[in-house]
Amino acid sequence: MRKKININELKTGMYIDELCGSWMDHPFWKATFKLEDPNDLVSLHHSSIKEVWIDTVKGLDVGPQVPHLVEEDTGSNTYQSLEHAATVAPKIQLGVSLEQELARAEQIRNEGRHAIMSMFAEVRMGKALPMDEMVGLVDKINDSVMRNHSALLSLVKLKNKDDYTYLHSVAVCALMIALGKQLGVEENQLKLLGMAGLLHDVGKIAMPEDILNKPGRLTDDEFELIKTHPVRGWEILKESPSMNALVQDVCLHHHERVDGTGYPDQLSGPALTLAARMGGICDVYDAITSDRCYKAGWPPAEAIRKMAEWQNGHFDATIFQAFVRTIGIYPVGTLLKLKSGRLAVVTDQSEKSLLKPVVKVFFSTRSNTRIKMELVDLSHAQDTIENIEHADKWGLDVKKITGVV
Numbered sequence: 001m002r003k004k005i006n007i008n009e010l011k012t013g014m015y016i017d018e019l020c021g022s023w024m025d026h027p028f029w030k031a032t033f034k035l036e037d038p039n040d041l042v043s044l045h046h047s048s049i050k051e052v053w054i055d056t057v058k059g060l061d062v063g064p065q066v067p068h069l070v071e072e073d074t075g076s077n078t079y080q081s082l083e084h085a086a087t088v089a090p091k092i093q094l095g096v097s098l099e100q101e102l103a104r105a106e107q108i109r110n111e112g113r114h115a116i117m118s119m120f121a122e123v124r125m126g127k128a129l130p131m132d133e134m135v136g137l138v139d140k141i142n143d144s145v146m147r148n149h150s151a152l153l154s155l156v157k158l159k160n161k162d163d164y165t166y167l168h169s170v171a172v173c174a175l176m177i178a179l180g181k182q183l184g185v186e187e188n189q190l191k192l193l194g195m196a197g198l199l200h201d202v203g204k205i206a207m208p209e210d211i212l213n214k215p216g217r218l219t220d221d222e223f224e225l226i227k228t229h230p231v232r233g234w235e236i237l238k239e240s241p242s243m244n245a246l247v248q249d250v251c252l253h254h255h256e257r258v259d260g261t262g263y264p265d266q267l268s269g270p271a272l273t274l275a276a277r278m279g280g281i282c283d284v285y286d287a288i289t290s291d292r293c294y295k296a297g298w299p300p301a302e303a304i305r306k307m308a309e310w311q312n313g314h315f316d317a318t319i320f321q322a323f324v325r326t327i328g329i330y331p332v333g334t335l336l337k338l339k340s341g342r343l344a345v346v347t348d349q350s351e352k353s354l355l356k357p358v359v360k361v362f363f364s365t366r367s368n369t370r371i372k373m374e375l376v377d378l379s380h381a382q383d384t385i386e387n388i389e390h391a392d393k394w395g396l397d398v399k400k401i402t403g404v405v
């Protein structure tokens, strides 16, 4: 059984199933492990982690004196409160359908990956940031997001360890623009937000690649070094003539948190700008939904749920609600099992409820066969969502079958 316990109750012999908090802000890159080394316990006490989930089947349990949250208590409640909060904002009107945008978005994704890769290489050799090229790229990403933001966002999810940093930049650019649009930001500012997303991790140029791509856990020293990338990036951006202050701000402050526990400046409250708060949300969402060399990405719907659970302290609640409204509680591309036993992939959000998206059904888990594909708007259907599924479990190439990534 999974139990949520306070960090002070943790002892060696327990099996950590999940560290509550952003996994990017502590030195434990493994999400689950048996706590055997007392030094690990000390490191955890020194980290920003306040609570952990333990698995009492795989390791020691806590005493019975204090009641603890068990697995069954989470999940649906989070989704319900998210739904309530997120419906305050209007749904973004899309220019074209997902199918219509996917091919163009794929081209922009590939162009973007190539452009960021070359930019990193040039700056690493001491050349200036190729800003004309970056401006052109932001324009294209902005146009695609305006037509249908789900197309590019679902495509940039797919990364491998070699192109993670490049596609992460494209993804955060697209997310910043989509979120800015949801928040009612005007077009010129939207492009600035996009540029900030595109360049937010430029400081990784100055990080040793073997540490950036290290498959295992980072040492404390390595983690401290990685934490310097916002400042290193800001130094690079300052060199570029007339670099906008907003872009510099997001680069320097995308790892800050609203409660002041982030880095490098521990900013909180009004000191943290809207753009920096947006950057923090977009950055974490893309990082945790991407496959990395040390862990598989979470399905987007799961990432949204986790972020909702972390949001007190980590993220600005109002901006997070707008973010959820932008990409949905079940973002496009989420694989779902319906109560009818059918597998379906999310293709759009419905006007009525973020908990009832539009899906494409394509497989019956009861007969274990493909079925005729059809679009079902769950807000008007009898069928409901049973749970989120992993495509690997069913051995299905969802993209090939449905055309939806």
Ligand SMILES: [Fe+2]
Pocket (backbone or CB within 6 Å): 200, 201, 229, 254, 255, 283
């Ligand atoms: Fe970063």
Ligand SMILES: [Fe+2]
Pocket (backbone or CB within 6 Å): 168, 200, 201, 283, 287
């Ligand atoms: Fe990032």
